[in-house]
Amino acid sequence: MFTTADFIPKKYTSTIENGNFEWSAPSNIALVKYWGKKDNQIPANPSVSFTLNNCKTITQLGFEKRVNQNSFSFDLLFEGKPKEDFKPKIQKFLERIEVYLPFLKEYHFTIDTQNTFPHSSGIASSASGMAALAMNFMSLEKELYPEMTEDYFYQKASFLARLGSGSACRSVKGKVVVWGQERERIGEANQHKTIGSSDLFGVEFPYAIHENFKNYQDTILLVDKGEKQVSSTVGHDLMHNHPYAERRFAQAHENLDQLIAIFENGNLEEFIKVVESEALTLHAMMMTSMPYFILMKPNTLQIINAIWKFRNETQIPVCFTLDAGANVHVLYPENVSAKVLQFIKDELVVFCQNGQYICDQIGEGAIAL
Known part of the structure; x- marks a missing residue:
């Protein structure tokens, strides 16, 4: 390396x-x-x-x-x-x-x-x-x-x-x-896989990924297209004196460990727990920094609650994640695309600015043209 x-x-x-x-x-x-x-x-x-x-x-x-x-x-x-x-x-x-x-x-x-x-x-x-x-x-x-x-x-x-x-x-x-970089694992013999990642650059996930995650879909719901009230750079800096920073950093390592196993075994239920928890934790860090701020909008919460209700009623493994903003990424396996897209059109588009959303999926990276 x-x-x-x-x-x-x-x-x-x-x-x-x-x-x-x-x-x-x-x-x-x-x-x-x-x-x-x-x-x-x-x-x-x-x-x-x-x-x-x-x-x-x-x-x-x-x-x-x-x-x-x-x-x-x-x-x-x-x-x-x-x-x-x-x-x-x-x-x-x-x-x-x-x-x-x-x-x-x-x-x-x-x-x-x-x-x-x-x-x-x-x-x-x-x-x-x-x-x-x-x-x-x-x-x-x-x-x-x-x-x-x-x-x-x-x-x-x-x-x-x-x-x-x-x-x-x-x-x-x-x-x-x-x-x-991953943390050193001491006395954790059951954690048998490491990624060999680096702080200096991204590395391709080195292990086989379960069929459940092949061609995974991401429909991006454009809740708010305006400029963020707090830039990501400022938000990152607020972690320096954050009261919960160290625990959050440890949690990220723990969740990465979990995802290594989840990508191998294809457990979508556990995948959803990690991904949604990570999204909400990100925004919790913003809400508990000093100064504090909220980047979610009322429609962000409407979408999250609608996704939870739909998943509970249908048992379809659809979940959400968020970046440092109000928009919602709806993640789901390719084999449930038709049902999830119909749900998005019927129940979620109303919460998007001008009804806008973008359908995407996992890709390969940069390409020379």
Whole structure:
């Protein structure tokens, strides 16, 4: 497994004057949440996510060698039009990753990006956006160092994406991705499986996953498309002095342990317990921080209660999870899709802003176009 030092290149063996690459990278939805981080985008606890398929960012990177190499030089387009308010975030990203990609000031870049999901739909695009950009930069580095291995390419891409947006490291490769180092297990001989995960990048879940989770579905109910009242960055920082932080971090490790077994045995009942508990715990941390805040909306709670009622009455294994916002991800196996989608149309769409929802499912990760 690579270390930070491994990602600082010693020399390049080739040159390239200009060209372009294009990658798509998906969003992802965490099952075990990470909330709270240390310096340099290091997570306070491990997380595991489903990689999505349809909700993705497509980014084209054009590059051209330039004479003045004293600063970063780039144009940023969103859906073909200049997007000045995105530029500070890209500038900060370039500053963070320059030590790992020392060629960045040698080129002028044109970054042209678009999302397959509606802009301002309330779906976080930083994960997919930063992952897609990292893939493009790694494609350029591979031109400069053709000897690069595939493992190095993908792990460094995930490492770079993390420096742009923590959860972006889970959008690079794999259907189920783990990010964050596992704790040492002492005297727990029955815990026979470890993932070999890292704080530095996401890793593909290394074990077989039960048929129950193949093509798992995620229908995203767009409850509120407005800007969050508290950014995720601020929310993460509030975990530093949180009265329940240490117990929460321990709980995340425990739930990751449980999911390792659940993915193997296919127990959907236990899966639902872990996933819904994680979602509610995430929001409980927000409500018990200082200052405290609530990102759920009344319609979020209406949807949760309707899902519980439907599951209790039908025994169909449908559940919810939440990101740091009001929207609800409805998760369910592919073999109950027809019944769950009918339930969503009949009972849940009324709680969505303008009746909007997006149907998605597990995907594979970033793809070169």
